[in-house]
Amino acid sequence: MKTFDCDHCGQPLFFENVQCLRCGSALAFLPDRLALAAIEPVGGVEGTWRRRAAEGREAGSRNYRLCSNNTEHQACNFAVPADDPNPLCVSCRQTRILPDLSVPRNRDRWYRIEVAKRRLFYTLARLGLVAVEPPGSERDGPVFEFLADLPGQQVLTGHCEGVITLNVAEADDAERVARRIALHEPYRTLLGHLRHESGHYYWDRLILEGGRTGDFRAMFGDERIDYGQALDAYYAAGGAAPGWQERHVSAYATSHPWEDWAETWAHYLHMVDLLETASSYNTRLALPGQAAHDVEQVINPFDAGTADFHRLVEQWVPLTLLLNSLNRSLGQDDAYPFALSGRALEKLRFVHDLIESRPAGEQVAGSCQAQAAAR
Incomplete structure (x- = not known):
């Protein structure tokens, strides 16, 4: 998850913020723009908001309402386009x-x-x-x-x-x-x-x-094996057999090909989300002992032209080492308690390529x- 800036005053913001602490602007996440924005009421139209004007920029032309889970329960910070009849975001x-x-x-x-x-x-x-x-x-x-x-x-x-x-x-x-x-x-x-x-x-x-079940089975195994029996066997055995790390992202991924896929999918979402966060902080990475010229900026995996899987993995490894080192410095357990084998990386590439070519x-x-x- 990237960090955001108040587009009225420039104050750094987090995804869940509902008010800017510097300028006092009300905030809402605008899903159509995938942006957290400062908003202001639209004169004469109760409950309607628009993007707040900032220096050098006029107020937004599109009107919004706050999600009804905001107005009724203070439980959401997403906005809804004013012409959308659905009360929920x-x-x-x-x-x-x-x-x-x-x-x-x-x-x-x-x-x-x-x-x-x-x-x-x-x-x-x-x-x-x-x-x-x-x-x-x-x-x-x-x-x-x-x-x-x-x-x-x-x-x-x-x-x-x-x-x-x-x-x-x-x-x-x-x-x-x-x-x-x-x-x-x-x-x-x-x-x-x-x-x-x-x-x-x-x-x-x-x-x-x-229509990709054949490709899936070649990578993850045959999902037609009985699901309930597979999970019962996994728990009866007390978890995964020794050596599971050679082929899977987690122990639970060994229980059934569906679970192998779901664990790998979740891991891929971990990867792109954490890389985007690091990129938004302008993080530069190098493994200890690397030469100064090997230091590089963490890429945003969602930017056009950066979604090369090999490059994502090259940055993922030192980034997770940094993350775990920071946690250990505070006496915490590793935030990322995994080590990815070559076969696990092949499965992650499968997810990456599938999303890119869907x-x-x-x-x-x-x-x-x-x-x-x-x-």
């Missing part, structure tokens, strides 16, 4: 079911999940995988259901026929850490969950409907991939 309208908001803890859980989901939306939009202005004021991309456990009824996080379900308990830090430890996972975050589950959704769109007009197909209860 393009991210919030993807959410079909909310947890019971009369339960106090669920409001905070919902807010945290939506923050992560908006970050996922941004990355998918930057990759051209989700529409920022869906036709007919509808939604594009996966549909989300955020549910809480009920007595005798446990919610499973997973994907089925275009719908991603997330157990809202994952928004509780203590619960998420407990599950991470119990399942021997080095990494478990809300954003990581959503990226993983979006991989199942895009398997349907890009692999199944794109055909237009893919449609969602039905395929259920619900994760085991422990996940």
Whole structure:
């Protein structure tokens, strides 16, 4: 995720900001521009906003409303074009079911999940995988259901026929850490969950409907093996067999080819998002011991002409070393607790090439991939 600047005064901003601390401007993220912008009310039209004028630039000509999840719950900072009849922004309208908001803890859980989901939306939009202005004021991309456990009824996080379900308990830090430890996972975050589950959704769109199942099987294995039995065997064995690092990005990726794909997909989204963040800070990288002339600027993977996979990987390795070194300096665990083998990199390249060469007009197909209860 890149950093933003207030386009009225130049103050650095973060994606979730709703007000500039320097000039006091109200802020909103404009999905049609993929930009966090200073906004001002439109005179005589209640509840309508436009981009605020700045020195050398007139006020924006397009009018917006704030997402109704902002006006009603202060839970969103996305704007909606004023001529769009849908009261929800393009991210919030993807959410079909909310947890019971009369339960106090669920409001905070919902807010945290939506923050992560908006970050996922941004990355998918930057990759051209989700529409920022869906036709007919509808939604594009996966549909989300955020549910809480009920007595005798446990919610499973997973994907089925275009719908991603997330157990809202994952928004509780203590619960998420407990599950991470119990399942021997080095990494478990809300954003990581959503990226993983979006991989199942895009398997349907890009692999199944794109006619790429043969290529997929050659790279990841045959997904037609029984999914439930494969996951049961994985958990019964206590996780992955020794040596899994030689072919997979994570231990869980060994459980089934679908999960190998979803873990690799999530990893690719980690990669492009972190590289964009580093690029927005004008980060320059070199491994310890390299000559001064080998130092180079981190590229923005979304800029035209920079999406060469080999170059992304060349910068990814020292960037993650830097990230982990910074974390260790603060006494924290590694933020990126992975090491990518040659085979794992081939799978990441597969994802990269598929996104870069995808055909237009893919449609969602039905395929259920619900994760085991422990996940």
